[in-house]
Amino acid sequence: xxxSQQGHDVRARDSRxxxxxxxxxxxxxxxxxxxxxxxxxxxxxxHLTPGPTVYADPESPTGYTGxxxxxxxxxxxxxxxxxxxxxxxxxxTDPTVYQPSAYEPGLMRGGGGYDVEMTEVEDGYWVTEVPxxxxxxxxxxxxxxxxxxxxxxxxxxxxxAPDGISFPSRRAFNKVFVPYDAEKQDFEPLAARQIELPRxxxxxxxxxxxxxxxxPPLNGxxxxxxxxxxPDYDPNRAEPYKTIYMQHGGGQDQSDWMNMxxxxxxxxxLLDDGTTEPAVVITTNTNYLGASNQGYPNLRxxxxxxVEANYNVSTEAIDRAFAGLSAGSFATQNIMRxxxxxxxxxxxxxxxxxxxxxxxxxxxxxxxxxxGAWDFGLPNAxxxxxxxxxxxxxxxxxxxxxDFNAWNQLFSIWARDYLWHxxxxxxxxxxxxxxxxxxxxxxxxNKNALTVKLDQTLKLIAKGNSVEALEVLDGYTDxxxxxxxxxxxxxxxxxxxxxxxxxxxxxxxxxxx
Numbered sequence: 001x002x003x004s005q006q007g008h009d010v011r012a013r014d015s016r017x018x019x020x021x022x023x024x025x026x027x028x029x030x031x032x033x034x035x036x037x038x039x040x041x042x043x044x045x046x047h048l049t050p051g052p053t054v055y056a057d058p059e060s061p062t063g064y065t066g067x068x069x070x071x072x073x074x075x076x077x078x079x080x081x082x083x084x085x086x087x088x089x090x091x092x093t094d095p096t097v098y099q100p101s102a103y104e105p106g107l108m109r110g111g112g113g114y115d116v117e118m119t120e121v122e123d124g125y126w127v128t129e130v131p132x133x134x135x136x137x138x139x140x141x142x143x144x145x146x147x148x149x150x151x152x153x154x155x156x157x158x159x160x161a162p163d164g165i166s167f168p169s170r171r172a173f174n175k176v177f178v179p180y181d182a183e184k185q186d187f188e189p190l191a192a193r194q195i196e197l198p199r200x201x202x203x204x205x206x207x208x209x210x211x212x213x214x215x216p217p218l219n220g221x222x223x224x225x226x227x228x229x230x231p232d233y234d235p236n237r238a239e240p241y242k243t244i245y246m247q248h249g250g251g252q253d254q255s256d257w258m259n260m261x262x263x264x265x266x267x268x269x270l271l272d273d274g275t276t277e278p279a280v281v282i283t284t285n286t287n288y289l290g291a292s293n294q295g296y297p298n299l300r301x302x303x304x305x306x307v308e309a310n311y312n313v314s315t316e317a318i319d320r321a322f323a324g325l326s327a328g329s330f331a332t333q334n335i336m337r338x339x340x341x342x343x344x345x346x347x348x349x350x351x352x353x354x355x356x357x358x359x360x361x362x363x364x365x366x367x368x369x370x371x372g373a374w375d376f377g378l379p380n381a382x383x384x385x386x387x388x389x390x391x392x393x394x395x396x397x398x399x400x401x402x403d404f405n406a407w408n409q410l411f412s413i414w415a416r417d418y419l420w421h422x423x424x425x426x427x428x429x430x431x432x433x434x435x436x437x438x439x440x441x442x443x444x445x446n447k448n449a450l451t452v453k454l455d456q457t458l459k460l461i462a463k464g465n466s467v468e469a470l471e472v473l474d475g476y477t478d479x480x481x482x483x484x485x486x487x488x489x490x491x492x493x494x495x496x497x498x499x500x501x502x503x504x505x506x507x508x509x510x511x512x513x
Contacts, residue, residue, distance in 0.1 A: 021310045024162055024209040024224055048125040051155030052139075052176040054132065061103040063181030066132040068139070070153065073124030075143045080118050080128045081150075082139035085111030087374055089189060089399040100131045105186040108399035109133065110374045110406070115142075134180035135193030136262045138173050138404050158260065161209050163221045164253035164285065171251040173260035173404065189399055195269050195412050196262050202272040203231035207264050207281075209254070210310075214302050215288050225303065226258045226283035227311075230271060233278075240314040242279040242420065243307060245299075245343075246411075247286065247324030247331045249350075254283040257411075260404050266412050275416045280313050286331055295339030296331070304342075316344075318511050321419055323347025323368075325407045326377055330354065340365065344511070345419055349410050350377035350402055357390045363503065364510050366425040367393045368418045370410045372400030392425035392507060394418065423462040426507070429500045430458045436496040440489055450476060450497075457504070466508045473508075477501055 050071045057065040070078050088094035090106030097111040118126035141151040152158060152172035164170065180194050207228040215223040230241070246257040257263045263281055270276040284303060289296035308315050322343045324332040329351020336346055337354075340361045348355075350371040355362065367387070371378035384395045396413055400406025418424050437450045453476040460469035480497045483489040489497065 022211045022213075023227075024211065048122060048127065049155075050125075051153060052174075054176060054178050057131075060131040061101065061184065062131045062133045062178075063184040064132055064178050065129050066137070066176060066178065067129045068118070068127070068153075069155075070118060070126045070141055071124050071155075072126065072143060075124075075126065077144055078118040078120075078126040079115055079142040079145070080130075080139065081113050081115045081142060082130070082137060083112065083401070083403040083405055084109055084114045084130070084132065084137055084139075087111045087399070087401075089373070090187070092373055100133075103131055103133060103185075105190075108187075108190060108405070109135075109137070110372055110400040110403070112401060132176070132178040133185055134178055134190050134197075136175045136196040136260070136265075136404070136408055137178055138175055138260055140172050140174060158255055159258070161224050161226065161253055161255045161285070163218045163223050164255050165251070169251065170253065173256065175260050175262065192412075193409070195266055196408055197269075198265050199269060199272060202268055205230045205233070205264055205268055205271075207258055212288075212303060212306055214306065215298065218288075223285070223288050224254065225285075225307075226254045226281075228258065228264050228267060228281035229311075230267065230278035230280070233280075233312075235312045237312055240312050240319070242277060242319040243311075243313045243321070244279050244281045244415070244419070245320070245322040246281060246283045247322070247328030248283070249324070249326030249328050254285045257281075257283045261411065262404075262408050263411060266408065267415065270412070270416055277420055279419075280307070280311050282307055286327065289331070292331065292334045293338060295335050295337075295342065299335075300339060300342060317341055318344035321345035321347070323349065323411070323414060324351070325410075326350045326402065329377065336362065336365070336367070347410070347414050347418075348379070349407060350375050351379075352377055353379045353383045353387065355387060357387050362387070362391045363507060365392075366418070366422055367391060368396065368414050368425075369393065370396040370398065370406075370413075372402065372406030373397050374401040375403075375406055377402055388428075392422075392429070394425055394428075421462070422508075422511075423458055426461060426504055427458055429504055430454050433497065433500050436493075436500075440493050440497075442483065442488055446483065446488065450479060453479070461508070466512055470505060470508055470512075473501055473505055477505075 048069050050069045053067045054064055068080055084100050086098035086107040087110045088106055089108040098107055100114060116128055118128045121127045143151055149168035150171040153174040156174050177197050180191050205228055209224040210227045211222040211224050248256045271278060288298060290298035320343045322332055322335060329348040332346055332348040333354050335342060337359055341364060344365055346365055346367045348369055369379045369384050384393060387393050398406050398409040433454055434451050437447050453472050457469045457472045477498055480494055484494045
């Protein structure tokens with residue numbers, strides 16, 4: 001269904017899984033993360049310190065201004081580019097693309113790339129300033145008008161995987177964090193993007209690139225995956241952790257979800273809020289996963305077994321999730337088509353919809369489509385609804401275009417509201433069943449008897465008690481059968497009262513087996 005904005009036994013794992021894993025660049029990672037935490041003095045420094053500085057600014061329409069200094073003494077020109085142009089989320093019929101300087105409440109990032117020539121203030125020091133709004137803001141540089149090279153900010157660079165896409169093919173997405181000014185920004189959807197901002201006093205997880213020795217090397221370099229471990233990760237915890245696999249888009253690699261995608265910060269904050277479960281997050285590179293029309297055999301036969309042998313994570317499919325953006329959405333949907341039961345949860349975002357409703361077992365996993373409102377890859381709502389007729393599907397549209405403005409929000413929403421929550425996907429079917437009950441000629445008492453059972457079924461699913469949920473659902477269908485037998489409900493009405501109940505029963509029963 002369109003959105004705008006568990007009781008499964010697992011066995012404890014051997015503590016040996018936490019040993020023998022080679023991580024890459026741990027010291028560099030700590031240093032770079034420190035650089036990524038934007039300082040916020042009362043006013044911008046007068047000296048030309050390379051990198052971003054965000055400062056409170058009473059003259060800014062958002063309450064904050066970003067000052068960007070890029071040092072390159074050999075450049076003849078430098079352009080600052082950022083996905084910070086604005087669209088009207090409060091009124092999506094408005095076609096206007098607004099400049100950052102025109103911010104007013106109701107506007108959100110999603111209008112595309114802001115592109116401006118920087119000023120050379122001193123020899124080699126290029127400077128620009130721009131109003132910025134809450135959340136993780138994405139930017140990069142073009143030097144000497146070479147738009148084929150999206151340059152990293154050397155003073156605030158992403159931390160790239162050693163086996164990732166090489167320059168100039170890769171697109172360097174730098175991020176800068178901007179606070180929320182409740183008075184000037186004053187828009188709840190923008191306030192929600194505070195989940196992307198590092199919190200000074202919260203517990204922090206860790207992340208690094210980990211070598212996967214069984215994959216063929218790339219030009220002599222061992223292939224890696226990104227690994228996020230939640231705060232206080234315990235290799236001996238009795239209950240294994242769940243796993244989330246995140247897939248990048250075109251011109252990206254396993255670096256991007258960990259950097260501009262902001263997964264570590266978002267996960268830390270959701271865990272700090274108590275709104276998601278601790279999970280190990282894995283970012284992979286499409287070009288080592290294997291053939292797409294075979295459901296990526298290297299993912300199935302090498303990467304997942306490596307993760308499950310070296311980390312304290314569940315080996316049950318219902319405890320695995322896979323999501324991807326753009327080209328990563330295509331990868332996600334290829335897995336859904338050709339290896340459907342490998343994961344219990346899927347998130348195909350900004351890549352349209354390519355999964356046929358006839359896909360075998362597509363009614364088993366829980367699927368969260370999504371995209372930005374101004375995103376050329378936004379899944380077609382009607383096509384998503386058609387798949388929802390045979391599967392358990394939700395669809396979320398957020399403020400954003402084909403950019404991390406959309407994808408950061410989608411990850412936050414997925415991890416908070418949908419992951420490990422089967423009830424979030426089943427509630428629409430329960431709602432439709434209640435509507436079908438209301439449409440019968442049953443008296444109020446009989447309708448209430450059925451509706452109460454449906455409500456109780458959903459509550460039990462939300463508590464992770466699928467066994468009792470199935471018992472209550474069986475009581476519901478038994479009562480429908482009794483109403484048919486005594487002539488209170490027609491055979492045709494019974495179909496509308498039973499079909500979706502049978503779908504829910506089949507889904508819950510499958511994951512209990």
